[in-house]
Amino acid sequence: MIKSTYIFFVFFMLTAVWSCNRPSDMQREHPAVSPTFYADSLRTLGRGIRLIKEEKESLAFPPLDSVFRLPVDDVLTTEELRRLSSESLRRLMIYFNLMMNFESGYQYFDSLERAKHPVVSRYCRRELWVVKAQMLMALDRHAEAVDYLNRAMALKDENNDPLSEIFCTATAGITYMGVDTISTRAESAFRRACRVAERSGLSNYWLYPQAIGRLADIYLQQGKYEESISLCREAIRLCEKSGSYHGKLKWWRRF
Numbered sequence: 001m002i003k004s005t006y007i008f009f010v011f012f013m014l015t016a017v018w019s020c021n022r023p024s025d026m027q028r029e030h031p032a033v034s035p036t037f038y039a040d041s042l043r044t045l046g047r048g049i050r051l052i053k054e055e056k057e058s059l060a061f062p063p064l065d066s067v068f069r070l071p072v073d074d075v076l077t078t079e080e081l082r083r084l085s086s087e088s089l090r091r092l093m094i095y096f097n098l099m100m101n102f103e104s105g106y107q108y109f110d111s112l113e114r115a116k117h118p119v120v121s122r123y124c125r126r127e128l129w130v131v132k133a134q135m136l137m138a139l140d141r142h143a144e145a146v147d148y149l150n151r152a153m154a155l156k157d158e159n160n161d162p163l164s165e166i167f168c169t170a171t172a173g174i175t176y177m178g179v180d181t182i183s184t185r186a187e188s189a190f191r192r193a194c195r196v197a198e199r200s201g202l203s204n205y206w207l208y209p210q211a212i213g214r215l216a217d218i219y220l221q222q223g224k225y226e227e228s229i230s231l232c233r234e235a236i237r238l239c240e241k242s243g244s245y246h247g248k249l250k251w252w253r254r255f
Helices: 002-014 025-029 037-053 061-069 078-099 102-114 125-138 142-154 162-179 183-200 207-221 225-242 248-253
Strands: none
Touching: 037 061, 037 078, 061 078, 078 102, 078 125, 102 125, 125 142, 125 162, 142 162, 142 183, 162 183, 162 207, 183 207, 207 225
């Protein structure tokens, strides 16, 4: 029962709309836009996203993977390639979850890490470790998953991107709940995601209500009923505000 609940959490994540919002500090330092960025984005990441939305996910891997084959030179800026790489890692996590091909997913992400891509290895390690942990959770390799999550949470800020921080910490929290018996680790991850969302003004990002909803789960288990009810109400409010009703009924039924 517990395992099926956390599997639901994973697939619940897959239904959300992924978005990019505010520019990071790196973008401000490198404001130039390369002449090929728009075309490269449509051809690689954009095509993969479209195929997933069209439920043709079996065809999505080549364009998503091709992001990491783009030339690392003066054609794309470092920030452009980081943005594409970061988003492609998230979409590839969705792809492997939809295909339920977790072993191949782990092997792919592991090979990508071992390849030491100059941008991924410098700016996207946190995403890479979190998505590897997701694959390991589904493979019941919990100790390894916890190790990757701990490394991801301990990593100092590597890209100054609040969206990256929210994604990684919220996803880490959800994954911790599936692989770790120490609930304080998940609680710490969710709290961190909430702080970043509130500080950056990105509370409309879909993972923010998920994070506070999962915090409500933890507080309910701890017997902190008032705190849990308060967080559930806030999660419902944000879902109504954004028009996303995934999980609203589930949260409300507890009370």
